[in-house]
Amino acid sequence: MYNEYFGFHENPFSIAPDPRYLYLSEMHQDGLAHLKYGLSSEGCIILLTGEVGTGKTTLCRFFLEQLEPTANVALIINPCISAFELLAAVCDEFMVKVNDDAFTTKQYLDALDKFLLDAHADNNPALLVIDEAQNLDKGALEMIRLLTNLETNRQKLLRIFLLGQSELSTLLLSPDLTQVNQRITGRFQLTGMQDNETGDYITHRLKVAGGDAAQLFSSRAVKRIHQLTSGVPRLINSLCDRSLISAYADSQERVDESIVKRAAREVFGFDHASKTIEVPVNSLVAGVLTVLAIVLVWVGTTSDIFHLNLSSILPPPQKSATAPTVTTKQGLFKKEVIQENGERVEKEAEEVVDVQPEETLLIDIQSRDTADEEIEVTPTLSGVEQSVVKTDETPRQNNIFIAPVEFSERREQEPTTRIMINAIEINE
Known part of the structure; x- marks a missing residue:
């Protein structure tokens, strides 16, 4: 809608996991290093977790594009399947030839084992990537453990990358999944970007799309975007896209803070900006008042002043020549x-x-x-x-x-x- 108006040749803030738009922040560079280590090492399973929209899939797609053409890769993007269906899907991705009359787990495992041995002999690594792995049931995770048993005397034949949300780490701590958890040789958690990285992320995507990154978003607008999204890439994309639509509708050539706040109400359903700034301040004031009240109550229960024992604090009476006159x-x-x-x-x-x-x-x-x-x-x-x-x-x-x-x-x-x-x- 606004591409021609702002001079883009494509949408700069699409939420599709396009590796060209990956901005390698410091955190994403560390995550990429873990993936490279997992492929080159002799380990079994690499675990990459993070909250929704932090860039796990985009980072993995970027990594896969850097592999040699001879590498054998099986990518499972819908793991909501049974253990046997998972095994069959892995064989399909590797294009393993299975007899038409093969209907048992052993037959599929034998065919996969033969394929992996041939690939190892040709020095071609085999990599299994399972996205949204938090949706795997315990039976499918047990099948993954069986796949790690495909090995030679010196190394594993199959490297496995598990990508999932943070609850995947909690799932793997179950006592009945101890054998799977012990086979994980690398773990990394993706989080939101820092405030200075959010501006660089927006600039990077605008440049890839062919826009003028320096003039399109004001500095206050970028700061507000980070406050609204906590540096999560997918949320940044959604908010920036809606902000550009609002600027186009208002015939504005630049996105300012007011446009971002209006776009936040349309994307998130409320003015996320005011909540992001005001809630911490109110919480701080409430916390200080609570602590002050506790201190006053404690002092009131221990101090003579709050017991009204004024005799302990008043000075003694002065000498008087005669006693006071009383007439009652x-x-x-x-x-x-x-x-x-x-x-x-x-x-x-x-x-x-x-x-x-x-x-x-x-x-x-x-x-x-x-x-x-x-x-x-x-x-x-x-x-x-x-x-x-x-x-x-x-x-x-x-x-x-x-x-x-x-x-x-x-x-x-x-x-x-x-x-x-x-x-x-x-x-x-």
């Missing part, structure tokens, strides 16, 4: 002073205190007794707990401490009251 209610307290000689002196004094339900009480007691005194303050009302403060040898202001005091009995004519002695300050 009076209570009778008993002050017991224990001297160093062990004698006990009890004094009673009435203090004006603030009694508020569910609140704490700060009592400022001033004493001029000697050092090393132990002062015990006990309210005279029933159900009162005691609090003890020890002073050191030098007169100083003691730290604040919490001393909860609770009344247990209630009077009918008085409201329920709880007194909490939050701190006692002793001044010398």
